[in-house]
Amino acid sequence: MLLSDQAGQTAAAPKIPRPATLRESVIEAIQELIVSGQLKPGQHLVESELAELLGVSRQPVREALQQLSGEGWVDLHPGQGAFVHVPTVEEADQLLAVRTLLETESARLAAQHAGEEGVKRLRALCDRGIAAVRSDDVEGAVATNSELHSLVTALSGNKVLAELAAQVARRVRWYHTPVARQRGMASWEEHQALIDAIEAGDERRAAKIMREHTEHTRASYMEQRENEPVEPAPKPVRRRRPRQLG
Template sequence: MSDGSAAWRPVSRPGPLRETVRETLEDMIVHGVLGAGERLREETMAERLQVSRQPIREALQHLAQDGFVDLRQGRGAYVHVPTRQEIDDVFQVRTVLEAQAARLAAQRITEPTLRELNEMYERGAAAAGGVDTRVLVDLNHSFHALIIRSAGNAVLTDVLAGLQKRIDWYFAVVAVKRAPSSWEQHEEILKALTDRDERRAAELMTDHVSQTGSAFAERFVPMA
């Protein structure tokens, strides 16, 4: 198990302990503190988070249900290694939904939200040459989330929210390499939204999400 000392801290946030532990471990998986294929030893994690093994065990069960952890009979828990099919499935769904979100946002986005999106773009573009994966992932997440919210479709928003942690996890693997071109594409999407060009916004978002999916698949999973 990687040390990641700065990320390991006692769990003390309010709420059910098992849920707090789950969120902590999920965040560490998403941001690579716990790497794909890594064994997750209950006793080690309990010691580092300063909790008993029971909430660790419960958290691992939930993370397994969500696809972040594999529980292997007699062998323990391991961070899940996504298959090429899983990656393709997630990005196929994401591409369709986010393209539609961009199309709807081009119709419905307000001027204050456009200003907010432009400010977010400026922050992201400034950070794109950096190596802080967490910052890059968070900015990317926020940019897309604002477009999705601007679409004004609650069902679409809820479905994408269910995929968001997995999307962040995949993006974190390629964030440093992908960020410069990603934010150039964000600029083009922002222009299409500003111009209220529904078709262009959808096309640009389709290409943008597809490129991220391809970059992740090539970097993270050996090609057959």
């Protein structure tokens, strides 16, 4: 029997993983530069400079900026070029509110399903995050914070919930970076309390701690935006054509 004849009788064959294209790698690299704060909101993105920084030609950079524009990471202004997107307060508030909903449920379910090994992994991440804060390693603290929250979601046992949380995780990390130092050790003390609740199997307490924890980050970001508003990128200037003399 031919494979084509068996298609309706068997489950679909697993897809063979393909290596990331150059454009996908450049997209990931630019996103990471934005999330880490090395590229600031409103900053002008010059193709030639990015190409030199990433060690690639300008073509994949141009393609990456086009895609990042469609995903809300970059703003393209005709006549002026590309700029790092400046999140509006409303945009950030809405995303952080959705994050609270998703991660509160993740924490509740993690209290049911984490188990001894899951709790052990959470505590190891928490210890690493505390060490990063003590050494003033903001980038390390932010990355570890993201890992810890992702693990809580994974331990929930709900794959759909994990997929939805993953969709907002990188942008959440972008918003968290500017306030990570301000949140400091308090954030990790909240993590410790969360892990204690998960270890005890206390669903209600785990959900409550996570809800308050994510709301603290949301409030800190809003306060930071009020005190240090981000200037939008300049608007394109229309250039007049020279008048023809005749």
